[in-house]
Amino acid sequence: MTGTALTGMMIVAAGLFATGVFGVLARRGILFQLIALEVALSGPALAFIAAGAYHGDAEGQGMFVLVLTLAAAEVAVGLALFLRIRRSKGSDDSDAVSGLKG
């Protein structure tokens, strides 16, 4: 793996993360925001893998496994919250719960 390839992969990773951030900020549907969060998490995952491959080290993939467990837990909790909000507010809009104790 060349340095140029690493640079390209890092640019792709940054682009993925920025796209995910855009999605989280721009969308209002909670389901869409969760999907965008997945996109944003895959950026750092790609960066870990690329850096691990570049340095010939298994630690990149080790971190990737941890990122994967984080994503799994986050999605499970997020979807449970989504269903709960939808039941109690009758809406899938994240602005519906903008007030605490509302």
Added chain:
Amino acid sequence: MALIAAALAVTRYNVVHALLYLLAMLLALAAAFFALGAAFAAVLLIMVYAGAIVVLFVFVVMAVGTSPQAIAREREMLQRSWPMPAAISVLVAAPFLFGIGEQAAGNTAPIAAQAVGRLLFGPWAWAIELASFLLLAGLIGVRHIGRDRAQEPEE
């Protein structure tokens, strides 16, 4: 490829379309992992993300459904308020792009799954323990959040 699919995934108005583009992005990412010599990570990505997480999303979409007026409202909201988040994400991405310099040629050999396993269950055993705590906390949290009603699509 992954970038195009990601951009499409966060701008679709229909949940199912967004999910399909998320899947396309994940598969492109897995192909990139294979090309980087991380076959183990690529297989894990396909199995856990494409297999489990997307199916979880599909279950929720199935339980909830999408109405045409919800799609219309989503479209209206995204068209009204996209410039500010776009500017913020460009600001987020800019330091990455300018901070990356040219590196010397690195390693070329692929990393075997054996090495990953030896790392994870040797010096990084604490990290595995933390990950299992995280998953357990997630499980209990989901159980608690979804408790009051009879229907529980997760876990």
